[in-house]
Amino acid sequence: MVPPKTIPQYRRLYEILRKHISDGVYTEGDLLPSENELCQLYGMTRPTVRQSLSTLANDGYIRKHQGKGSIVHNLPREIGILSVSGTTSAVGDRKLKTSIIIKPVLMKWPDDFMFPLTELEKESGCIYMERVRFLDDVPIFYDISFIANINLPRITARQFENKSLFRILRDYYHIEIKGGDQRIKAIPATSKISRFLHLKKEQPVLHLERKLETNNPGIFLYSSIFCNTEKYSIFGRF
Amino acid sequence: MVPPKTIPQYRRLYEILRKHISDGVYTEGDLLPSENELCQLYGMTRPTVRQSLSTLANDGYIRKHQGKGSIVHNLPREIGILSVSGTTSAVGDRKLKTSIIIKPVLMKWPDDFMFPLTELEKESGCIYMERVRFLDDVPIFYDISFIANINLPRITARQFENKSLFRILRDYYHIEIKGGDQRIKAIPATSKISRFLHLKKEQPVLHLERKLETNNPGIFLYSSIFCNTEKYSIFGRF
DNA sequence: TGATTTAACTTGTATTTACAAGTAATATAT
DNA sequence: ATATATTACTTGTAAATACAAGTTAAATCA
Numbered sequence: 303m304v305p306p307k308t309i310p311q312y313r314r315l316y317e318i319l320r321k322h323i324s325d326g327v328y329t330e331g332d333l334l335p336s337e338n339e340l341c342q343l344y345g346m347t348r349p350t351v352r353q354s355l356s357t358l359a360n361d362g363y364i365r366k367h368q369g370k371g372s373i374v375h376n377l378p379r380e381i382g383i384l385s386v387s388g389t390t391s392a393v394g395d396r397k398l399k400t401s402i403i404i405k406p407v408l409m410k411w412p413d414d415f416m417f418p419l420t421e422l423e424k425e426s427g428c429i430y431m432e433r434v435r436f437l438d439d440v441p442i443f444y445d446i447s448f449i450a451n452i453n454l455p456r457i458t459a460r461q462f463e464n465k466s467l468f469r470i471l472r473d474y475y476h477i478e479i480k481g482g483d484q485r486i487k488a489i490p491a492t493s494k495i496s497r498f499l500h501l502k503k504e505q506p507v508l509h510l511e512r513k514l515e516t517n518n519p520g521i522f523l524y525s526s527i528f529c530n531t532e533k534y535s536i537f538g539r540f
Numbered sequence: 541m542v543p544p545k546t547i548p549q550y551r552r553l554y555e556i557l558r559k560h561i562s563d564g565v566y567t568e569g570d571l572l573p574s575e576n577e578l579c580q581l582y583g584m585t586r587p588t589v590r591q592s593l594s595t596l597a598n599d600g601y602i603r604k605h606q607g608k609g610s611i612v613h614n615l616p617r618e619i620g621i622l623s624v625s626g627t628t629s630a631v632g633d634r635k636l637k638t639s640i641i642i643k644p645v646l647m648k649w650p651d652d653f654m655f656p657l658t659e660l661e662k663e664s665g666c667i668y669m670e671r672v673r674f675l676d677d678v679p680i681f682y683d684i685s686f687i688a689n690i691n692l693p694r695i696t697a698r699q700f701e702n703k704s705l706f707r708i709l710r711d712y713y714h715i716e717i718k719g720g721d722q723r724i725k726a727i728p729a730t731s732k733i734s735r736f737l738h739l740k741k742e743q744p745v746l747h748l749e750r751k752l753e754t755n756n757p758g759i760f761l762y763s764s765i766f767c768n769t770e771k772y773s774i775f776g777r778f
Numbered sequence: 779t780g781a782t783t784t785a786a787c788t789t790g791t792a793t794t795t796a797c798a799a800g801t802a803a804t805a806t807a808t
Numbered sequence: 809a810t811a812t813a814t815t816a817c818t819t820g821t822a823a824a825t826a827c828a829a830g831t832t833a834a835a836t837c838a
Contacts, residue, residue, distance in 0.1 A: 310791060336818060347793050349587075352819085360598060362721070367757070368819045369800030377721055483600070483615055485773035488726035488744035506726035506744030511773075519605070535723035535749075538776070548821060574788060585823050590789085606789045607830030 311346055312353035318344075319354065323363050323376050334364060334372040362539035377537060398442070400466070403432035403498070406458045408451055415448075416511045417524060423450040429457055431467075434498050441530060444498045448524040467523075477521060482514035491528070499530040508536065549584055550591035556582075557592065561601050561614050572602060572610040600777035615775060636680070638704070641670035641736070644696045646689055653686075654749045655762060661688040667695055669705075672736050679768060682736045686762040705761075715759060720752035729766075737768040746774065 322328050335343065340351045355372055358364045364372045406429050411419060428448045435443040447467060451457075453475065460470055471477040490504040499507065508529040513522055529536065547555075560566050573581065578589045593610055596602045602610045644667050649657060666686045673681040685705060689695075691713065698708055709715040728742040737745065746767040751760055767774065 312791075338818085348819095349794090350792060353791085355819095365719075365753070366819070367801085369802080369817085371801095371818060481603075481778055484776045484778070486724065486746065486776060487769040487773050488746040488767070489769075490744050504742070506728050508724065508726040508746075515603070529726070531725040531727075535725050538722045538724060540719055540722070550821075576788085587824090588822060591821085593789095604789070605831085607787085607832080609788060609831095 311344075312350050312357070315340065315344055315346065315351065315354040316357050319358055320361075320363055323374055328374045328376075330374055330376050332374045333370075334374065336371055377539070399436045399439075401434050401436065403434055403444075404430065406431040406460070408458060411448070415524075416526060417513050417522075419450075420520070422452065422520060423522075426451045429454060437534070440533070441499045442534060443530075444495055444528040446526040450521060452521055453518075471516075471523070476517075478517045479523065480515045480517055482512055482523075484510050484512040486510055495528050499528065501530060501532070507531070549582075550588050550595070553578070553582055553584065553589065553592040554595050557596055558599075558601055561612055566612045566614075568612055568614050570612045571608075572612065574609055615777070637674045637677075639672050639674065641672055641682075642668065644669040644698070646696060649686070653762075654764060655751045655760075657688075658758070660690065660758060661760075664689045667692065675772070678771065679737045680772060681768075682733055682766040684764040688759060690759055691756075709754075709761070714755075716755045717761065718753045718755055720750055720761075722748050722750040724748055733766050737766065739768060739770070743770075745769070 319328075319334070328334060334340075334355075337348050337351050337355065340346070340354075341348055344351070355364065355366065359366050359372070362375065362377060365375045366372050408427055409430050411424060411428050427450075429451055431447050433443075433445045433447070434441050435445065449471075457470070457475075460474065468479060471479075487509045488506050489509045491499065491501050491507045493503050495501070495507060496503045496505065501507065508531050510525075510527040510529065512525045512527065514525070515522060557566075557572070566572060572578075572593075575586050575589050575593065578584070578592075579586055582589070593602065593604065597604050597610070600613060600615060603613050604610050646665055647668050649662060649666050665688075667689055669685050671681075671683045671685070672679050673683065687709075695708070695713075698712070706717060709717075725747045726744050727747045729737065729739050729745045731741050733739070733745060734741045734743065739745065746769050748763075748765040748767065750763045750765065752763070753760060
């Protein structure tokens with residue numbers, strides 16, 4: 303479905319080590335093999351290995367200490383669900399069940415949209431959808447997503463039930479999320495939000511407004527996410 | 541006060557470019573000089589220049605596009621105040637005025653502390669302080685800070701009025717913040733919080749619980765921050 | 779003119795080499 | 809036995825080099 307790309311070596315090692323950490327091969331506090339050992343083990347040179355390790359450190363999986371080594375720092379993502387920095391960690395996503403509130407529809411952009419739009423985006427209209435995501439049958443996220451209707455044929459006809467929006471975009475349209483900005487606020491739940499998240503009205507919810515960048519320079523994915531943080535928190539690293 | 545250290549070249553270039561961006565020498569959307577040009581301009585090799593640029597990209601100051609170049613992305617930190625990822629950006633700190641609620645005092649750690657503590661930390665007791673930070677005379681942050689009382693002679697006697705806690709720690713005790721974890725929640729304001737942040741009781745506030753790491757492996761700085769996000773948001777990048 | 783190819787850029791990935799600086803355990807001297 | 813110095817690790821910084829891959833604009837061809 304997607305053209306097979308050659309994965310860079312440093313990325314390969316990154317994925318291997320990340321998997322080992324989340325699988326528990328290495329656990330909290332463990333010392334990773336030294337950079338030179340990793341070079342030998344995986345047949346790479348040190349700069350390449352270092353690129354893997356610095357990405358891992360950036361995403362919060364390890365801490366590097368000069369003279370000591372790389373120490374595993376597996377913060378409890380499974381509970382924290384959503385990482386604020388670093389890759390949007392599909393880790394926590396595994397346990398999330400998604401239910402579609404409004405299937406993808408084509409519509410005009412809202413007036414006073416949360417982020418400024420380019421002319422191209424404005425005149426293209428947007429694909430709109432609403433979802434609620436559950437953890438252990440408790441609603442945690444109420445997501446509203448927007449994406450400009452540019453080069454997305456038949457997207458409103460796709461099956462979103464089991465696949466994430468990210469996967470649909472990647473598999474059918476070769477659109478990959480590369481990063482983004484977000485704003486975070488605490489707001490009182492509106493009646494709509496409280497209904498979807500099973501909360502009382504006016505109860506505090508976390509509101510994230512995100513602009514995600516893709517490998518296609520003109521195409522952004524916008525989302526407005528309301529989180530029930532009564533039981534779970536959002537994690538971040540810096 | 542602090543022993544002068546040699547600053548790495550890549551760090552030097554990072555600071556120069558960061559300053560240029562926040563000073564407006566380069567503005568949003570501008571193309572930075574190419575890597576090779578920067579090499580010539582500052583007499584470094586490309587790997588060194590690239591290290592500067594990737595740090596800038598990580599902190600959200602630029603976006604890199606293969607084949608195009610590095611594009612300035614100066615998100616409005618001045619309004620956003622506090623960055624969630626990246627260096628804790630003293631940028632926004634400049635405009636913040638601090639008022640001390642409780643001067644640093646030595647006390648026992650609270651029971652049920654927000655993060656697990658080491659034995660050494662527990663038996664050392666903690667330095668405790670409370671502050672409120674204002675932007676344009678509007679209270680934005682209510683900070684509660686904890687730090688283990690290890691190798692911090694006379695800290696309770698220091699003048700905190702104009703200096704940030706970070707600066708005190710760095711200048712007098714050679715303690716540098718290297719990174720950290722945080723949890724984010726939306727909670728209703730308690731009466732205490734609402735008083736300090738000039739909000740109504742039960743109004744939503746953002747609650748950040750942070751564990752900051754220092755260059756001293758055993759010493760962490762903990763803080764519990766309550767944010768008034770009515771007018772301003774917290775920014776993040778990922 | 780208009781479409782296509784080419785060339786000249788840009789950043790991305792990777793190797794090799796060298797030395798600096800921090801850490802920890804071992805060996806040595808007192 | 810206790811400091812002190814050495815040594816053998818670790819990661820950090822930096823250079824020089826090469827080619828891959830994406831972008832853009834100029835040159836070429838129809």
